[in-house]
Amino acid sequence: MSVFIIPDFYRKKQFYQPLAEKIQQAGLQAEIIDLGMNMRNLKYASQVILQHLKKTKERDDIIAHSFGGLIFRQALIANPKIILQIKTVSFVAVPHQGSWAALLLPICPATLNMLPFTKELKNTSKAILPDNTMNFLAETEFKVWPKKSSRLNNYVDTIISKTNHDSIITSQTFADRVIKFIKTSK
Numbered sequence: 001m002s003v004f005i006i007p008d009f010y011r012k013k014q015f016y017q018p019l020a021e022k023i024q025q026a027g028l029q030a031e032i033i034d035l036g037m038n039m040r041n042l043k044y045a046s047q048v049i050l051q052h053l054k055k056t057k058e059r060d061d062i063i064a065h066s067f068g069g070l071i072f073r074q075a076l077i078a079n080p081k082i083i084l085q086i087k088t089v090s091f092v093a094v095p096h097q098g099s100w101a102a103l104l105l106p107i108c109p110a111t112l113n114m115l116p117f118t119k120e121l122k123n124t125s126k127a128i129l130p131d132n133t134m135n136f137l138a139e140t141e142f143k144v145w146p147k148k149s150s151r152l153n154n155y156v157d158t159i160i161s162k163t164n165h166d167s168i169i170t171s172q173t174f175a176d177r178v179i180k181f182i183k184t185s186k
Helices: 013-025 042-053 067-078 080-085 100-104 109-113 119-124 139-143 172-184
Strands: 002-006 029-032 060-065 086-092 133-138 156-160
Touching: 002 013, 002 042, 002 067, 013 029, 013 172, 042 067, 042 080, 042 119, 060 067, 067 080, 067 086, 067 119, 080 086, 086 172, 133 139, 133 172, 156 172
Parallel strands: 002 029, 002 060, 060 086, 086 133, 133 156
Antiparallel strands: none
């Protein structure tokens, strides 16, 4: 079993290394999927994710941060059978319903895919998620985009206090909760 960490659109692999180390210290295998600056569109990035997931024979756990969550949902649309290989999904600060804040970021295919009205974003909402799915929210995330954008209907939302969009990944509280979620899920 592997815990795959899917990064945000502009974060490099090194940003997620402390989280991967905490996961490994808890006795789990962790792999950060290297997407570089990941400024390509959802469809391209989802194909990279699918290549990593096809490498394992056991059920995997997913931790997807921000745009990485949208990429993962696109991967489920592209290959619905991959859900059989997924044990848990932990979304972290994901703009599930899009974000107008994307207009403030450099214009590239990744940020354009985060705008609430795009066909690509709306398509990701059709992805069927496993029952063992949790949505982690940063406490100050709601200042960046509307509260409803971060919510994941029909799944548990967990707010990690004293965190923002980026600091949630380095939060010990988040690491403890996500590891517990992974270890206690069947």
